Amino acid sequence: MEILTLAQLQSRGEQAEYLFWVGCAGSFDDRAKKVTHAVVQILQHVGLSFAVLGNEESCTGDPARRSGNEFLFQMQAAQNIATLNAYGVRKIVTACPHCFNTLRNEYPELGGSYEVVHHSTLLQQLINEGRLKLQDGGPFKGRKITFHDSCYLGRANGIYEAPRALIQALDADLVEMRRSKKNGLCCGAGGAQMFKEAEAGRLEINHERASDIAGSGASAVAVACPFCMTMLRDATAQTGQTNVEVLDLAEITALSLPSAPHNTVLNNAAQIGSGLNESGLNG
Amino acid sequence: MELALIQSLLFVGVLVTGVTPFVRRVSRIRANILRGRGGVPSDQHWKRWTQMTRVALGQSKMGSRPVAAFFHLLIYVGFVLINLELLEIVLDGVLGTHRILAKPLGPLYSWMIACFEFLGLAVVVACLVFLWRRNVQGPARLYKAIELQGWPAKDANLILIIELILMGALFLMNAADMALHPGVYAFPVSGLLAKALQGWSPEALYACERIAWWLHIGGILGFLNYLPYSKHFHIILAFPNTWYASLEPAGTMSNMPVIQQEVKAMLDPQSPPPTNVADAQSRFGAKDVHDLPWKSLLDAYSCTECGRCTSVCPANLTGKKLSPRQIMMSTRDRLEEAGQWLEANPQAITVEDHRSLLGDFISTEEILACTSCNACVEACPVLINPLNIILELRRYQAMEAGEMPSEWALMQSNIENNGAPWAFPAADRGAWAQESRILS
Numbered sequence: 001m002e003i004l005t006l007a008q009l010q011s012r013g014e015q016a017e018y019l020f021w022v023g024c025a026g027s028f029d030d031r032a033k034k035v036t037h038a039v040v041q042i043l044q045h046v047g048l049s050f051a052v053l054g055n056e057e058s059c060t061g062d063p064a065r066r067s068g069n070e071f072l073f074q075m076q077a078a079q080n081i082a083t084l085n086a087y088g089v090r091k092i093v094t095a096c097p098h099c100f101n102t103l104r105n106e107y108p109e110l111g112g113s114y115e116v117v118h119h120s121t122l123l124q125q126l127i128n129e130g131r132l133k134l135q136d137g138g139p140f141k142g143r144k145i146t147f148h149d150s151c152y153l154g155r156a157n158g159i160y161e162a163p164r165a166l167i168q169a170l171d172a173d174l175v176e177m178r179r180s181k182k183n184g185l186c187c188g189a190g191g192a193q194m195f196k197e198a199e200a201g202r203l204e205i206n207h208e209r210a211s212d213i214a215g216s217g218a219s220a221v222a223v224a225c226p227f228c229m230t231m232l233r234d235a236t237a238q239t240g241q242t243n244v245e246v247l248d249l250a251e252i253t254a255l256s257l258p259s260a261p262h263n264t265v266l267n268n269a270a271q272i273g274s275g276l277n278e279s280g281l282n283g
Numbered sequence: 284m285e286l287a288l289i290q291s292l293l294f295v296g297v298l299v300t301g302v303t304p305f306v307r308r309v310s311r312i313r314a315n316i317l318r319g320r321g322g323v324p325s326d327q328h329w330k331r332w333t334q335m336t337r338v339a340l341g342q343s344k345m346g347s348r349p350v351a352a353f354f355h356l357l358i359y360v361g362f363v364l365i366n367l368e369l370l371e372i373v374l375d376g377v378l379g380t381h382r383i384l385a386k387p388l389g390p391l392y393s394w395m396i397a398c399f400e401f402l403g404l405a406v407v408v409a410c411l412v413f414l415w416r417r418n419v420q421g422p423a424r425l426y427k428a429i430e431l432q433g434w435p436a437k438d439a440n441l442i443l444i445i446e447l448i449l450m451g452a453l454f455l456m457n458a459a460d461m462a463l464h465p466g467v468y469a470f471p472v473s474g475l476l477a478k479a480l481q482g483w484s485p486e487a488l489y490a491c492e493r494i495a496w497w498l499h500i501g502g503i504l505g506f507l508n509y510l511p512y513s514k515h516f517h518i519i520l521a522f523p524n525t526w527y528a529s530l531e532p533a534g535t536m537s538n539m540p541v542i543q544q545e546v547k548a549m550l551d552p553q554s555p556p557p558t559n560v561a562d563a564q565s566r567f568g569a570k571d572v573h574d575l576p577w578k579s580l581l582d583a584y585s586c587t588e589c590g591r592c593t594s595v596c597p598a599n600l601t602g603k604k605l606s607p608r609q610i611m612m613s614t615r616d617r618l619e620e621a622g623q624w625l626e627a628n629p630q631a632i633t634v635e636d637h638r639s640l641l642g643d644f645i646s647t648e649e650i651l652a653c654t655s656c657n658a659c660v661e662a663c664p665v666l667i668n669p670l671n672i673i674l675e676l677r678r679y680q681a682m683e684a685g686e687m688p689s690e691w692a693l694m695q696s697n698i699e700n701n702g703a704p705w706a707f708p709a710a711d712r713g714a715w716a717q718e719s720r721i722l723s
Contacts (some may be wrong), residue, residue, distance in 0.1 A: 003716045022715070024703040033715045040716075054713030058702030066655055066674065067691045068568065068681025070539045072698060074546040101534040109538050151656035156534025182661055183347075186597040191655030195694040195704055199652040202602025 003040060005054035006087045016051035018043075019089045021103065023096035024059050025226030031233070032226035038254035039095050039119055045257055046131050050093070056083050060102040067192035074110070077102075081112035095119045095250060097152035097225045098190075104157070118153055120224050120249050124162040127169050138256035140172040145252075146218035147174065148209070148232060149184035150225035163224050166249055170256050177212040185209050187235075189227035206235035213244060220245040222252055287379035294376035294500075301504030308511045312584060315622035319577030320565075327530055334666075335526040344664040348591065354409040358446070361406035362518070365399050365453070372500050382460075385468075393469055396457065400472035403450045410443045410450075417443075424590030430609050435514065435588055442515045449502045456495035463488040517587035521665040524585040527578055528666035533657045536674060537576070539567070568678025571639040572618045575675055582667040583615040592659035592669055598652040605652035607659035607669035613644040614672055641676050650676045651688065 009016055020039065025032040043050050061076030084092075092114050094100050104116035117125075126132035145167055153159045160181045167174045179185045188198065188205030198204060213221055213236060221236070221244060223229050229246060236244045324331075337343045342359065345352040371384045385392045417425050417439055425431070431439070457473035462480040470477075480488060510516045529535075547554050569575045572583075592607035593599050599606050621634045628635075641647075653673045660668050681687050694704045701709045 005713065022712075024705065027712045027715055028703060028705055028707045033718065036715055052713070052716070054716075055710055057712055058709070059698045059704060061698070063704050064695055064698050065536055066677075067687060067695065068674075068677035068679070069695050070542045070567065070678055070682060071546065072695055074539075074542050075550075076698065076702070078546055078550055101532075105532050105535040106538070110543060151654070151658075152534050155657040155661050157532050183595065183658075185600075186654045186656035186658065188597060188654055191653050192691060192694070193654050196651075196688045196690040198601075199598070199603045199605075199648055201598070201604075201652075205597045205601050205654065208597065208601050 004051045005056070006051045006089070007054070007056065009051050010087065015088070016049045017091060018048060018050040019084070019087075019092045020050045020052050021092050021094035021096075021099055022052055022057060023094060023099045023226065025230075026095055027057070029226060029230070031229060035095055035226065035229070035248040035250050038248065038250040039093075041254050042123065042126075042132065042250060042257065043093075045259070046126055048126075048131075053083065058083075060099050060107075062098040062102045063192040063195055065102075065106075066190075067195075077107060077110050077112070081107055081110055084112055084114065089114055091115045091117070093117050093119055093122050095224075095226070095248065097150040097156070098227070101152045101156050118157075118159060118162075118224065120153070120163040120166060121159060123249065123253055124165050124169075127166070132253075133258065134170060134253070134256040135258050138170055140167075140170040140220075140252060140256060143172050143220065144175050144216075144218040145170075145172045145220045145222055146177050146213065146216040147180070147222045147224075148177070148187065148213075148228055149181060150223070150228050151184070151186050151190050153224055154184055155182060163222065163249055166253065167222055170252060172252075175216050175218050177216045179212055185212060187225075187228040187231035189231050194227045194230070204235070206231040207239060210235040210239040210241060214239070214241060219243060220247055220252075222247055222249050224249050291377060291379045297501065297504065298373070298376070301501075301507065305508050305511065308508070311622065311626070312511055315618060315625075316577055316580040316584065318573045318622075318625075319575050319580040320573075321576040321578070323577070324527060330530055331526045334528065334530070335522055338528075338664070338666060339521040339525040342664070344666075347662070351589075354412050357402075357405040357409040358413075361402040361409075362446075364402055365406070366503075368396075368399055368453075369500075369503065372496070376500065396468075397471050400454070400457065400470055403453055404472050407447060407450050410446050414440065414443050422594070424594040424608075428590060430590075430593075430606060430612065431588065435612070438513050438515075439588070441509075442513060445502065445506050445509070449499060449506070452495045452499040452502060456492055456499060459488045459492035459495060463492060514587045517585050517665060520581065520585035524581055525666045527581065529578075529668070533660055537671070539678075542567070566679060567682040568680070569672070569675035570641050570679045570683065571634065572614060572621055573634065574679070575614070575640075575672060579614065579668070579672050579675070580618055582669075582672075583611055583618055585665055586611040586615065586667055587665075588612060589664070591662040591664065592667075595658040595662045597654055597656060597658065603648075603652040604646065605649045610645060610649070610669045610672055611667060614640060617644045641679060645676065647680065647686070649673075650680070 004016070006016065006019065020043065022036055026036040027033070058080055059076055060080060061073035064076060065073035092103055094103065094116070095118075097118060100116055100118045103112070103114065107113070123132065127134070147163050147167060149160065153163075164174060177184075185208065186205060187209055209232065213232070221232055223232060223246060229248060233246045236242070236246060342352070342356060345355055371382065374383045375381060382392075388395065416422065417436070420426060454473045454476055457468070457470045458476035458480055461468045461470055461474060461477040462483065463485060480491070483491070510519065566574050572580060586608070588608060588611075590608045593609070596605060596607050617638075617640045620638070621636075624634050624636045625631060641650075650673045653670065655670060655674065657670060660670055697704050697706050701707060703709070703712070
């Protein structure tokens, strides 16, 4: 099965229910691309009608806006909204909370109103509706997993429960970190910090978060954001928590699909934690 | 009779003299706040009333710190209810009567005063606990906090001491009255104090009661005037501040319609030129306080420096220079300074004292340390938004001053050229789909 772009669908005179907004990290970051594949695998497994923008997608402008460059943000927004409106997009799903926040909260005032969901919410809905069925006693059954709240999903948009419901649907043992939900500690990447060195301080924010992970006793951290993924992988590796896996909710779900043992997502996941060489974006 | 008349006139005089400077000071603060940008929201009244009732009146956000929440509630409820007695004091003062409500309320009166006295006792306990937490042993945000050194720490202690004095005056007034009229009044807490006054002459008791009565009302008026110079102003501003607080999801950044129109005109030459001329002449983002939205200025005056924001700020927790509480305190300090300059130079339209919020009060290092995680916003019990100030200052830095870390300049040029913050060709954006091993 192939992944179609909206342009390809249009040329066939077809439409898709959802646009899967991949985002910059999901398109270019080697680690985040695996999450993108996991999302695709789940959506295809469920048979959800979706398409992507491909090369017509461009940065939402979130890091430009948060680093103060409103001109660049408005340029990106105008360009993306023109594309989205031209295709008559109505529903968008994305695996990036930053894209999610911008598309959902900041584009409407600029003329781009869509029904935007984060993949954690969509996956939970699909499970609730019975459209997405996971293995009984899948690979995460009984395993201690903790969930790291992304600021742009949690405090910024009030989404705390969908990711947790998803983990619980896997029969996993969901444990909370010392700081979670409304009190969750940032990974250190938001507000365009992802793209610069941190200011001088006592320690890195992601290392502070690593102590919460260690304290939870979990063997895996579920994340819902590509930037949190990078920060927490670095943090766990640099603080000697080599036994802790950092996985996106989509990967955890894909690994628990009935067909999971035969697919390559599992092989991808097996490589996770093998080193930092995969992230490769800053190099 | 004549003495009573003089007392009444004196009382009215004190009341008017006491309230006037407060009103004048508040109207000056109001004008200073309204020098900020933007309109006043008048939409969604029902949601705003609900928000204010829940957060300010109902203290809904205090509970995340249970010890502070409990003792704060004692002072809050005590303060509000005991001030009902102020009604009687004002009536007595104006009419020259003594405990005017005692007769009409009958036995209910003693019951009511008993309630006030127990609340007063609770206030005393809570004030002592708070003094302990600030001066002997307490959370890092209050005890020996760097930002509170000097005036802020004195301010906090002064508030608690004034409250103790006011409660003391209340008890002494009731005790002297009880000793003066044996068998007429029975007050549970001051009754204990009344025993100590036994043996005093009626004249001495009368004088004691009068002095305590005047101390109570005078103290309240004095305190009222102290409020707008103090962090304690939050007891009033918490209400408008929660009413006007944003109803949007916290992740939303405010739009800049001027830039939106400019970009529109650039992309589509047929579209009409930007219309909002007045706004177009002003700065992009904020360099000084009056460039900020007026709500941010109300935020600054509403802050009671509790430090919950700073205690959860990831940048602050990891030793960066940023402290959201300091952002609010700096904004208020500059706002006061700027307001005073404008009052001293009534012909001036803008502040021209060669000082500004960014640079003289808040450093670039502080605003660059923020991850925009909204922890400070979530933590604030009165819905103050320090993040908004930081982001407006960043806008000025990027668009007017043209100063930013070189990595950000690179990231922005990547977005401009390739549509991604990294230097990957835009033409490869869809390449991940071909790389996939799970797709045929």
